[in-house]
Amino acid sequence: MPVSSVFAVENPSTNNSNAILDIASDNDELKTLVSAIEVAGLTDTLKGDGPFTIFAPSDRAFADLPEGTLENLLKPENNDNLQNILLYHVYNGKVTAQDATNLNGQEIDMANGKKAKMRVENGQVFINDAEIVTTDINAQNGVIHIIDTVLMPK
Template structure:
């Protein structure tokens, strides 16, 4: 009886191993960059992150909270600002602006509700967040909150934050 059980267990284990090997690979949840790149509202942000060499960082383990300005937010900057920031000689300024939009850790809107906070960004400077009536970050309003990525959270904002 023990031998029959052992044989059945071996066959079962072999079947599970074969099924696992034949099953299609499950794709992991998209990361912050993948989500931004697949959303038609963040073309300028993705171009800026690429120009600043921050893609690998924002595809990293994290977790990060990103306050992501839309294309419309970038378009609201004075004429020529985005083009100037994307020039190779301005990479340090671009990096400073982009990292000012990133907070270490995954912070969801329910954690911000009802609070006023000053939070250190990856840039090293603090942003002021007010969660008492919706959520604002400095002069920007969070228009869509809690887009969950494999390595953090994205909150869509309607203005570019300038350190």
Template sequence: MLKKFITTLALIVASLSFTSVAYAEHHGMKKDIVDVAAENGSFNTLVAAIKAAGLVDTLKGEGPFTVFAPTDEAFAKLADGTVESLLKPENKDKLATILTYHVVAGKVMAADVVKLDSASTVQGQMVIIKAKYGNVMVNNAKVIMTDVKASNGVIHVIDTVLLPK
């Protein structure tokens, strides 16, 4: 019961965080995908990984991009030591491969995502998309928030890190 309450509370707090970002964007304070993620507070690991992989300039670029963004909790689900290992300079290419597997070229809003059964990532491989019973899954990751707008695309928040094959 307590775990369910804490989970619900965390989702409410996350929703409020995204609402403030959406409000700022709506009121002319447009920020790119990296800035939106950095200011949110739920994507510290993702932002650190983007920096370590040398993808900041790319994701601050014109785009548009659709990013399936794993939360800090999603990264925490990985095996112990995985994130720390990936953030090492010698693993920069592997990290970039994983991160670009979360990005689709173009701005694909939620209304369009649910009509797809797959999408080609900028990494080169496809992700499988399934919409069932009010949930949208990207591979094995559940989309927990949609249509977080940025000046150069859109973010859809996911609960699991996507790993290419």
């Protein structure tokens, strides 16, 4: 399945020997996301060649969802909806922190076929209403940016 210096925190770490999912698995802020990816059956997709940009909701972002939302999404009968939401966090291509600032006001096509809007406000970069809080966690097949809100496709 194909997947489609103004920041608060920058993380210039580079690890070109691992795929995005491997790096996310080692990040203590992304345990819920990794579990959801596994439940949704997207593991092989996100270990593919890429490049991908993952706007990765932190564990705190998942915890901020309305009560019962995550548990409901993880049920087998809701797998299509879970995949749709997770793929709304994936851009098919590499967008670095600097690229993101240059996309201010533009919509980008996400891997689920929907659009998300990039914006810069008061020196902070957002995708829709989610603030990018950690940037440029590099992998051999793309880059991860940690966001503070789970993106929900319309």
